[in-house]
Amino acid sequence: MTSATKVPVEGAAISAPEELKSGSLNTKIYNAIKQRILSNRLRPGTKLVHEQLANELRVSRTPVREALERLYSEGYIVHILRRGFFVAEIDETEARELYELREALEVFALRKVFETTETWPMEHIRALNGQYRVAIDSLGTRDRMLTDRDFHLGLARLAGNGRVVDTLASIFDRVILKRRVEGYLPTRGPEAYKEHIALIEALADHDAASSEAILRGHIRSAWGRLHEHLQVLADHDPDDLD
Amino acid sequence: MTSATKVPVEGAAISAPEELKSGSLNTKIYNAIKQRILSNRLRPGTKLVHEQLANELRVSRTPVREALERLYSEGYIVHILRRGFFVAEIDETEARELYELREALEVFALRKVFETTETWPMEHIRALNGQYRVAIDSLGTRDRMLTDRDFHLGLARLAGNGRVVDTLASIFDRVILKRRVEGYLPTRGPEAYKEHIALIEALADHDAASSEAILRGHIRSAWGRLHEHLQVLADHDPDDLD
Structure with missing residues (x-):
């Protein structure tokens, strides 16, 4: 089995083969259902019915079952006995x-x-936060959160470690897409914006200690608000429990 | 599509359904090939041939193709043009x-x-490092590295954040299983053991600053050694390049 051929590390183009670009039926169905979850067309807590999905996607139940297995193993969906x-x-x-x-x-x-750097690209950072300010005024809670994610990922990207950015992106996806935002207080948006402004000022002053303290405080405030919200949801959803 | 049913969060048993326990043919083949990669029966750089895998696993080429697609999307395998x-x-x-x-x-x-704690469970930590000492004397490079992983995961587990432990575990898997250890100097084992001992002493003294400095130094030494080794491999593998 272990053929001696080694991967040519440099020089050869690494690319997606044709069969992966198009994708097999199973992969297409997997991607279609995952996309519905990530875009929140299928919201947290929604029941997934094989037959219904098969009808909607115009396929048999087999690729739907395969897709649900894979989404289950990746933590996007859960299974509850009976x-x-x-x-x-x-x-x-x-x-x-x-x-x-x-x-x-x-x-x-x-x-x-x-x-590693003497100065932060302040114009770029201010522009990211400008987009966040627009989102507070005009967008729903979930879209506001996705704009906040862009601000934080934009900062993290400056550190030059793609894996850290990818890991952070998947954290934001889970925190944002796996929660219900109904009843979440909209005041968190303006608060978060002010905290971003304070962070930006500390970055412009090249004050590492203050920047770190503000960033930690900002993330902990966000967690505090979410924590409260999860408790409110738990208290108000007695009908959902067996 | 969005049925109103909510997940009963408490009270109901969350469990793997029968179909996932047994797994479809595709999932079984996916798991079989992944297991060969993770156990290093299929080593980094090995070419994967659909027909050969299908023969070995006694299935048609279709589930093998599905499995390779999935392993590709997860970064376990790469595809090189032609x-x-x-x-x-x-x-x-x-x-x-x-x-x-x-x-x-x-x-x-x-x-x-x-x-969060006043004292570290020193006996447990010393036992983990004792296993590492045994590994230096008796095991091959890769198994020695897997024992080192157990030491570090054992420490991290004390922080009570399962997601951090899982993320660290996947980092160790990638660093250990995706590299060739042929020609890697065995002296790193005894060095790493001494660094563990220094860390353990600082933990026993409840000296947070020293512990952090030693831990950072230890991880950076390991990276320095790997970095050298990757450069040696690159210098000595000119035949692999196109």
Whole structure:
């Protein structure tokens, strides 16, 4: 089995083969359902019915079953005994762990930029926060959160570690897409904007200690608000429990 | 599509359904090939041939193609134009990014334990390092590295954040399993053991600052050695390049 051929590391083009560009039926169905989850057409808590999905996607139940297995193994959906498959919803433990991980990675990225550059690209950072200000005024809660994600990913990207950015992006996706935003207080948007402004001022002053303290405080405030919200949801959803 | 049913968060047992326990043919073949990669029966750089895999696993080429697509999308294998599929091998950028991420997460976990507990479970930690000492004397390079992983994951686990432990575990898997260890100097084992001992002494003294400095130094030494090794491999493998 272990043929001696080695990967030519440089020189050869690494590319997606034709069969992956088009994708098999199973992969297409997997992508279609995942896309509905990530775009929130299928919201957290929604029940997934094989037959219904098969009808909508105009395929047999086999590729749907394959796709649900894969989404289950990746944590996008859960299975409840005698109830079936549901789009996964965030719980308090997962949310706390994700916010801690987010703080560790964002602080790492912030320090890395301070260690390696003399000045931050302030115009770029202010533009990202400008987009966030627009989002507070005009967008729904979830879209506002996605714009906040862009601000934070934009900062982290300056540290030059793609894997940290990818990991952060998947944290934001989970925190944003796996939660219900109904009833979430809209005041968090303006608060977060002010905290961004304070962070931007500290970056412009090249003040590493203040920047780090503000960033940590900002992430912990966000977690505090989400934590409260998850408790409100738990208190008001007694009908959902067996 | 969006049925109003909500996931019953508590009270109902969340479990793998029967179909996932057994798994479809595609999932079984996917797991079989992935297991060969993770157990290093299929080593980094090995060419993967559909027909050969289908014969070995006694299935048609269709589930093999499905499995390779999925492993490709997850980064376990690469595709090179007109050459085919190969078990992915680590490159310098990926390795550097993973070591930086590892440092960020291990330092986060260390600080968290110092913040939340008065004493470290020293007996447990010394036992983990005792296993590492045995591994230096008796095991091959890759198994020695897997024992080192157990030491570091054991420390990180004390911070009580499962997601950080999972992310670290996947970093170690990538760093260890995606590299060729042929020609890697065995002296790193005893060095790493001494660095573990220094860390353990600082933990026993409940000295947070020293512990963090030693841990950072330890991870950076490991990266330095790997970095050298990757350059030696690159210098000595001119035949692999087109």
